[in-house]
Amino acid sequence: MEIQMHPEAELCFPELPNSSCRKPTLHWSKTVLLNVGLSSISVITAALNLLIIISVYHFRQLHTPSNILLLSLAVSDFFVGFLLLPVEIFKNTACWVFGDLMCSLYIYLSGILMNASIEIIVFISVDRYVAICDPLHYPTRITVTRVKLSVCLCWFYAIFYMSLYTKDVLIKPGRYASCYGECVFFIEDITGTVDIVLCFFVPVIIIIVLYTRVFVVAVSQARAMRSHVTAVTLQRSLNQSNKSELKAARNLGVLVIVFLASICPFYFYSLVDGNVVKASSATFLIIVYFNACLNPLIYTLFYPWFRNAVKLIITLQIFKHNNAYRAQVKALTSWCPDNNLLLNVSKTKELIVEYKRLQGSRNTPFDIEETEVERVTCCRFLGININEDLSWSHHIDVITKAVRQRLFFLRWLRRFGMD
Structure with missing residues (x-):
C-alpha cells in the first residue's frame, strides 16, 4: 500500500497554493550527504582558513608579499566556508525562506568571493613567476606595499564587477523567481559570454602560461644544479637534486590541476545553462566551494613556516612570551634539511x-x-x-x-x- 501525501503538504508556503514552490524532495542518502558531508567540509574550510589568517596576522616574520596574497585568499575562502556553504546546503535541502533580498545578496556575495579568489590566484602566479624567473629584481618589484595595493584593487574590482553583473537582481530582487521559496539567477547570452571570457578563460590562460614558464625554469635550474653537483660531490647529492626536481614538478602540477578541476565544471555548465544558481547546478557550485578547503592545504600547510605556526596556535602557545621568536627558530631548523643544509x-x-x-x-x-x-x-x-x-x-x-x-x-x- 502506497501512502499518498496531500499536495499542500509539499508546498513551501501552503497559505499561497497558487504561487508557492514545492519543497525539495531528496532521497534520505542525499540528504545525509548534504547535511553531514558538506557541513563537515564547511567547518573544516572555515577552521583551516581561520588558522591561516591568525598565523599570517600574528607572526610578523610571515608578513611577506607572498603571504599577504595567501592571507587575502584565506579571507575569501573563510567566508566561503563560513557563509556560502551553509547557505548552499540549506538552499538544496529546504525552501528558500529568507526572502528575495537575501537571495540577491547571496548571489552578489558568492560572485564577489569567487571572482576575488580567481584574481588572487592569478596574482600568486605572477608573484611566483617573478620570484623564480627574475629573482634578482623580485625584492624591488614585488614589495609588501605593492602587494597590499594589488589586493585592495582586486577586491574593489570584484565588488565593482559583480555590481554590474548582478545589477538586475540588486535593483529588483526576485525578478527571476517563478514562485515563492525559490532563489534563482539568469543571465543573458552576451553577458554570460563576457563573464566566462573575463572570469574564466583569461585567468586560466594567464595561470597556465605563467606556471608553464615557472615549471620550465625550475626544471632547468634543477638540472643545472644537478650537473654541477655531479662534478663536485657524491652521488647522494645527485639523488637529492632529483628529488628537488620532482618536488617542483609535483607542486606546480597540483596547483594548476586542482584549480582547473574545481572551476572548469561550473563554467562549462554555465555555457550550457544560463541559470547558474539553481538546484541542477548545485553540484558544480559546491565543487567550486570545495576548492576553498583545498587551498589552505595546497598553498600554506605544506610549508614548514605555517605548520609550526598552526602548532603554536592549536597548543595556545601564541599567548606565551617570545612565541614568534621560537616559531622562527623552529622554521629555520625545518628549512635547513629541506634545502640540503x-x-x-x-x-x-x-x-x-x-x-x-x-x-x-x-x-x-x-x-x-x-x-x-x-x-x-x-x-x-x-x-x-x-x-x-x-x-x-x-x-x-x-x-x-x-x-x-x-x-x-x-x-x-x-x-x-x-x-
Missing part, C-alpha cells in the same frame, strides 16, 4: 638583544634536535663583537686589548734595535 647545533649560540632589564630571565632556553642551545651575552660575527644591549663597549675592549698586545711586542723589538 646541515645545522651544527654544537656551534649554535643564542643571543637575546633587548633593552628591558630582567626581561631575558623569563625566556626559557630552547633546544634543537633535543640539544639545548647555549645562551651567551656576546658573540663574534664577521669580525664584530655583538653585545646583548647592542653597545660597542665590548667590541672596543677587545680591539683595545689586541692593540695593546701588539704595541707591547713592538716596544720590546724597538728596545733591541729592531726598527
